Amino acid sequence: MSLRLGWLAEVLGDSPTLNLSSQAQALIKAGEPVINLTAGEPDFPTPDPVLAAARAALADGHIRYTASAGIPELREKVAAYYTAASGLPYAANEVIVSNGAKQVLFNALSVLLNEGDRVAIPVPYWVSYPAQVTALRGKVIEVAPSRGWKVTPEDLERSGAREARALILNSPVNPTGAVYDRAELAAIAEWCRSGDFFILADEIYEDLVYTGAGHVSLVQVAPDLRHRIVRISGLSKSYAMTGWRVGFGLADKPTIDAMTRLQSHSTSNVCTIAQKAALAAFDCRPQVAEMRQAFHRRRDALVAALAGVGGVRFAVPDGAFYLMLDCSEVIDPARRREGCWRLASHLLEKQKLATIPGEAFGAPGCLRISFARSEAELREAVARLRVGLRGFPG
Ligand SMILES: Cc1ncc(COP(=O)(O)O)c(C=O)c1O
Structure with missing residues (x-):
């Protein structure tokens, strides 16, 4: 075939996190006793109540297209929720409902960037940030923290982030579980x-924040910057609704309108039934609190078990359900460039323990561990990790 695919087909790799996750799932399907921490x-x-609302939506025949930005009742609910939660007034026309937070991000970057524009991304990062920027012909400025997992104004300045057209600030952070507190956000603002x-x-x-202070949004500490901030959230993680694909974007009306125009030409609206079901999610705050408490207990169980494992270091995650394990000490210095891919393969093969190499997120020498697993599984996982590390040739 002489016709070649476009540049993007060559530039864009598969998502390493999805790859490893599906590798682990294939082993589980084949009957292997894998503990999947990916x-x-x-x-x-x-x-x-969300399931019931979805069934009712089907029964009531809600099977047609909706407005691209989302059904008005849902946009209103989202606006009212964030108005109450953050103390800043949001109107329904400052909200877009998209296919997960992922599409909100893609819509936002699409309408904010011009070709060649730079986007500052703190390291380590969620894998889709650089991929989306690349897909939109933007350029990534990596912002490395000088200490710990959080970036400071000095880090931003040093990396040249001032030249960027956009900064992506994720908190709580995937993949480290770090949470920016009010003072840190104020300094960045x-x-x-x-x-x-x-x-x-x-x-x-x-x-999913486990500190007493809870989550603080950048826009709460800097309402004066609101016209420049696109808030990205959704139901996936807090409400255990990843497959429903309901994400929210909150921004000024002109930005939301532009994102809506793009969405109308790409995916139209989020599945009508999912939107109807999403209305019921806002009544499920007690269930969200229960899940948060369970994640908190799991985090504590994981941290307690890991404390006795030699050769690894970690910072206790304050949010999300990830922990970044620094394994650089167990890797042969001569093979550091290969990073943790060999270690992750070794753990999967020998110990049936699936993790993701930190290299995928820009954190060499680390493994990302998800604690979205039962406490018993997490304890067993750490027991396997301990044996696996001991048997790792380095
Ligand atoms: C930091 C971060 N942002 C956005 C998303 C995407 O969420 P959604 O499933 O709602 O598209 C994820 C999912 O892993 C994530 O970790």
């Missing part, structure tokens, strides 16, 4: 004031 989703069922760029605040894990 999951980027809750293992809880979607709350019953102050730095943002001295520049002129958009900020995409990815808050998809906003309900």
Whole structure:
């Protein structure tokens, strides 16, 4: 065939997280006793009222297209929810409902970037950030933290983020579970004031914070920057609704309108039944709290078990359901460039333990562990990890 695919087909790799996750799932299907710590989703069922609302939507014949930005009742509910939760007034026309937070991000980047524009992304990052920027012919500026997992204004300045057209700030962070507190956000906001760029605040894990202070949104500490901030969230992680594909974007009306025009030409609306079901999610805050408590207990169980494992280091995650395990000490310095891919393969092959190499997220020498698993599984996983690390040739 002489016709070649376009540049993007060659540039864009598969998502390494999805690859490893499906490898682990294939082994599980084949009957192997794999403990899968690659999951980027809750293992809880979607709350019953949401399921009931979906059945009712079907029974009532809600099977047609909706408005691209979402059904008005849902946009109103989202606006009312975020108005109450953040103390900043949002109108329904400042909300878009998209196919997950992922499409909100893609819509936003699409309408904010021009070809060649740079986007500042703190490292380590969720894998889809650089992929989406690349797909839109933008350029990534990686912002490495000088200490720990969170970036500071100094890190942003040093990396040249001031030249960017947009900054993506994710909190709680996938893949580290780090959570930016009010003071850290205030410092970043102050730095943002001295520049002129958009900020995409990815808050998809906003309900999964294990500190007393809870989640703080950048826009709450810097309401004056609101016109430059696109808030990104949705039902996937907090409500155990990853497969329903309901994400929310909150921004100024002109930005939302532009995102809606794009969505109308790409995917139209989110599945009508999912939107109807999503209305019921807002009554499920007690179930969200229960799931958060369960994740909190799991986090504690994982951290307690890991404390006795030699050769690894980690920071206790304050949010989301991921922990980044620094395994660089167990890797032969001569083979550091190969990173943790060999270690992850070794653990999967020898110990039936599935993890994701930190290299996938820009964190060399680390493994990402998801604690969206039962406490018993997590304890067994750490026992296997301990044996696996001991048997790893380095
Ligand atoms: C940081 C982050 N943002 C966005 C998403 C996408 O969420 P959704 O499933 O709602 O598209 C994910 C999913 O893994 C994520 O980890």
